[in-house]
Amino acid sequence: MASPPQNLDPIDGQKPSESCAVVGFHGRSQAFPVLYSALRTLQHRGQENSGVAIFDGEKIELLKVDGHVYEGFRPHIEKNTTPKGTIGIGHNRYSTAGLKNITGAGPFLVNTSSGQIAVAHNGEITNYKEIRENLKGMGMPFFTTTDTEVVVNLISKEIKERGFINGLRNSMNVMRGSYSITMMIDNKLYAIRDPLGFKPLVVGKTGDGTVVASESSAMDVLGGETIRDVEPGEVLEIDENGFRTILKVPSEKKAHCMFEWVYFARPDSVIDNIEVYKTRYSLGMELAKEAPCVGDVVIPVPDSGRTQASGYSEGSGIPYEEGLFKNRYSERTFIMPSQAERDDAVRIKLNPIRSVINGKRIILVDDTIIRGTTTKRIIGILRKAGATEVHVRVASPRIIAPCYFGIDMKTRDQFIALRRTDQEIASEIGADSVAYLSIEGLTKSIGKSEKDLCLGCLTGKYPVKITDEIEYVQKTLE
Ligand code: SF4
Incomplete structure (x- = not known):
């Protein structure tokens, strides 16, 4: 649909x-x-x-x-x-x-x-x-x-x-x-x-x-x-x-x-004979190899980065801890008019566990980052709880292009990774460093070659002809 x-x-x-x-x-x-x-x-x-x-x-x-x-x-x-x-x-x-x-x-x-x-x-x-x-x-x-x-x-x-x-x-x-x-x-x-x-x-x-x-x-x-x-x-x-x-x-x-393995599907599902949980763990392990970081503790963005953070912890040898508690019972909040209200909503949903964070160099792992606004708020929460450094590690490649195949990523303006370096993204969201997994690391973790996957939102190259995309490119050229 x-x-x-x-x-x-x-x-x-x-x-x-x-x-x-x-x-x-x-x-x-x-x-x-x-x-x-x-x-x-x-x-x-x-x-x-x-x-x-x-x-x-x-x-x-x-x-x-x-x-x-x-x-x-x-x-x-x-x-x-x-x-x-x-x-x-x-x-x-x-x-x-x-x-x-x-x-x-x-x-x-x-x-x-x-x-x-x-x-x-x-x-x-x-x-x-x-x-x-x-x-x-x-x-x-x-x-x-x-x-x-x-x-x-x-x-x-x-x-x-x-x-x-x-x-x-x-x-x-x-x-x-x-x-x-x-x-x-x-x-x-x-x-x-x-x-x-x-x-x-x-x-x-x-x-x-x-x-x-x-x-x-x-x-x-x-x-x-x-x-x-x-x-x-x-x-x-x-x-x-x-x-x-x-x-x-x-x-x-x-x-x-590829997003089915990265984020959408349940971790207990098996898609095309590949277990989603294992793939997510392996994404974290690959990320630890590709984007090592000096830090004291690996913490996930709950709940999306949990399995990948476990993999990163194993791959890096840095201990894994739950540094953020997610309140599952807070109501779902839709359009919030002011920045203050949006910040409040994140605070209600996520509370830091101070003993895990205070005085530590944090490696914050998430499965993907689209706009970066929530990551920025989470980094603010971690710093307020006493984190001395916050390094963001993303267990999927940069999202830079819309999806035309059923996922609600339609406009380019929302992608923080588009036309920004890792350093620019880090300074935009208030992190000490940011690093993403490579496309190679992704395909290796899934266990499929690039020719068997849709990577359209990562590359802007789509497996089928997209009329809107051609219109967009033409408009940009004009
Ligand atoms: S562009 Fe392809 S890989 Fe990206 S979300 Fe859509 S279908 Fe999945």
Whole structure:
């Protein structure tokens, strides 16, 4: 689903946000409890609204709710008004102020001459405006501005014109960008992953049926077993006998989003056979090799830098300590008008543990830095608590370019690393030194070569053609 504008929470909002999670179930037991648990497990991928589409024996029934999965669905569970049926898909969506409207929530459902089609989509179709205009020109109605509605309408038109397999193949050839999709056509369930494999998608089984989910951790929580990743370009058909490949759209290269391992995915997930936790630990170890530092203690920015800081500590031999306590119960704060209010919000959320910090040379480790404003506030907190030096070590390379594939990093102005040296960044955020991991260190830690990863936001070179990017470069040249 196309990404919304930025979340401005003073701590969490400084990180890029994922747009969505998708799940699907075909089994012998009721689908809703399975989809609900999987969506709760994948809440980190989208918190604004959620939905399920379940085949009730005659038709697909939709239920969409605002807010977190637990709070949103709870009243329906208590009143026993959740959709009934054993086949369904579900979706968590990330959104923010201005786009909280539930109309844009997934799954999307359309009635077509080929049946009812419901789609849950994680990703962003970069050429969706062009496809939308073409479809509108053919008389297809649109009720939202989301790219998921474009996906549903395109697939339905293509299937009608070319038949099922050729229609799907052509849709996948037409759509550019990232898409991991769970789809139902009446009582049939499908899983689709784009040919470059931007977003993760796994298939597995529970005692009651087959599950598809954005991350393997959902399978663990369901007490099931992950069988494998849905391969890039693959379409799976899922029924009471399990799953099978019905289509494979080939691609010479892959473009797995490196940020899934760096930040987005849960550390207990395994993506494309690579464990996220181990990768984060290894990022910290590599960083210690590439950017050594004389210091007394390694502390993480909680919670994002914890695993990487452990790795840095092991790699450097410098002790790891928790120097900042994060208050998990402070309310989520969105747009705050004044600098003083934003500083207060960070203080409420993060409190230093003075005995760890006072009189020490601190090595502060985080997974990534986008704007640098929160890091600056944290450094202020550490200095006030008596730190004699604060050295920042970032366990990913510099982010210098927008993401067009479903992550809410759209404008260049927000990137502190763009056109600044490490020294300039250090002086901007009040650190004694700043160092980032190299792209080589990143790819080595993930265990994939550059040609198999999307590194667009690190290099400005994208794996697919980006019209907006070309417009931006032209404007800059002018
Ligand atoms: S541009 Fe960056 S965040 Fe976006 S898909 Fe590529 S690696 Fe991931």
